[in-house]
Amino acid sequence: MDSFSLPSSGSPPKLSTDDIMTQLRTQLEQAYAEEFLETVRGKCFDKCITKPGSSLSGSESSCISRCIDRYMEATGIIGKALFNQRH
Amino acid sequence: MDPSALNSPELQNLLAQEKEKAMISEMISKLTSSCWDKCITGSPGSKFSSSEANCLTNCAQRYMDMSLVIMKRLHQ
Numbered sequence: 001m002d003s004f005s006l007p008s009s010g011s012p013p014k015l016s017t018d019d020i021m022t023q024l025r026t027q028l029e030q031a032y033a034e035e036f037l038e039t040v041r042g043k044c045f046d047k048c049i050t051k052p053g054s055s056l057s058g059s060e061s062s063c064i065s066r067c068i069d070r071y072m073e074a075t076g077i078i079g080k081a082l083f084n085q086r087h
Numbered sequence: 088m089d090p091s092a093l094n095s096p097e098l099q100n101l102l103a104q105e106k107e108k109a110m111i112s113e114m115i116s117k118l119t120s121s122c123w124d125k126c127i128t129g130s131p132g133s134k135f136s137s138s139e140a141n142c143l144t145n146c147a148q149r150y151m152d153m154s155l156v157i158m159k160r161l162h163q
Contacts, residue, residue, distance in 0.1 A: 017098045024105060032112060039120055047131055067131040071123065074135075074143055078119045081147035 040071050122146035 048063035049056075056064075126142035127135075135143070 017095060017101065020098065021101050021105070024102075028105065028109060032116075035116060039116070043120070043123060044131075047127075063130060066133055069133075070127065070131040070135060071119075074123050074127070075115065075119045077135075077140060077143045078122055078147045079115050081144040082115065082118070082151065 036075075040068055043071055044068060118147055118150055122150075 044064050044067035047067055048060050122143050125146055126139055
């Protein structure tokens with residue numbers, strides 16, 4: 001994760017709480033997006049590219065597309081299941 | 088930057104909230120990965136079968152149940 005980048009100027013920067021939180025949230029979102037991407041790559045490679053050929057076949061490409069959609073859907077299902085607990 | 092701004096209760100509170108959100112996000116991320124491996128055994132389709140969808144839901148809820156069991160056991 002990148003370190004925070006402060007605005008460079010002659011006088012000392014006055015960073016408000018808002019500035020700090022905005023930078024933090026932006027960097028967190030970037031980190032989540034990268035992590036998600038990495039996970040989807042791994043899962044879909046395992047599911048869809050079972051016998052690597054000399055190029056991506058049509059069926060591999062559609063598998064990848066479905067895989068991405070399903071993985072996003074799975075993330076939603078898990079999120080909902082965690083917060084709809086009935087004990 | 089005024090160093091005392093880092094100690095502000097407001098900032099500490101906001102950071103604590105973000106930390107909690109981050110922990111939840113991470114849990115969802117790890118659980119989705121595990122439950123995907125357990126439940127989606129074949130090639131991904133254009134939608135989940137009801138057994139796949141149920142498996143994912145069950146997976147998350149059983150994880151929570153397990154978590155409770157572990158907590159109780161470790162507090163004995």
